[in-house]
Amino acid sequence: MKGNYEEAINYPAINRMIKEAIATEKTINEAVEIKINVHQKYFDAAVVPVLSKTRKKLEGIVIVLHDITQLKTLEQMRKDFVANVSHELKTPITSIKGFSETLLDGAKNDPDSLDMFLNIILKEANRIQVLVSELLELSKIERTSHLQLSPVNMADKVANCIEVVQQLALKKHIDIKLNMEPDVYILAEPSKLKQVIINLLSNAINYSFENNSIEVTVRQSEGASILEIKDYGIGISEEEQVRIFERFYRVDKARSRDSGGTGLGLAIVKHIVEVFNGEIEVESQPGEGSTFRVKFKSL
């Protein structure tokens, strides 16, 4: 079937390259953005004129398209990540700088201001420390495809972790109720599993109201060991539920910051759970609460 190439190729960017290749009789290389159906795709495109042996006559055109969409997406993720990290660091650094300058400008002579500003500086420095250590943790886990796994009793591990978050819960008068089968074991790296449980428990406490309760369930079901952490707190809307495991994603930035959150906790949790060959899911209703469920293969 013969016809005008412009009828067959409905992409202006490629047609422009073809025109240029015909006019110049030279190979044209460009990165082009093309919408295919609803998908935005990126290609490394080469339009190569095929000339007859005598180099006098153009016999045809070869178009080579190399799909670089995935590469582009990764590049964008990297850029977003750098932008997010810089943004997260900027706020505490600005605050430390501002308060130190104010102290040096004379506020240091007033004991009340001195104490208050130093405390703010310490709090902001702690924020940076938590952020940097969580970033390092995330990058360490991302580079790890294999951990030394050993059988861990879930109920024991949960009891261990509750000791760590007990103070936080007491401050908000939150009662942690346990419903745990004693003989549920999974293959895990104990300190990383601890991190998962503490993260989920801390979130449940942080995003609960005062005097709420939290329920922790450990059970066995159809070959899976299941850990459920249920709270009756602020909840998460359906659109947000798919995003909360992304690095730095926070539904309410101010609230998360106030409670010392970095938006990295659930990203770390998800990575660790995946290294343990497990899955994590969330069920939630805004205003009613959330249940985070982690499923591992039973031993």
Ligand code: ADP
């Ligand atoms: P953060 O350090 O902000 O807590 P996370 O990665 O642990 O970061 O969680 C990401 C976001 O998911 C939180 O900022 C919060 O908006 C939401 N979230 C996590 N756990 C809960 C929960 N139990 N109830 C309501 N919202 C939650």
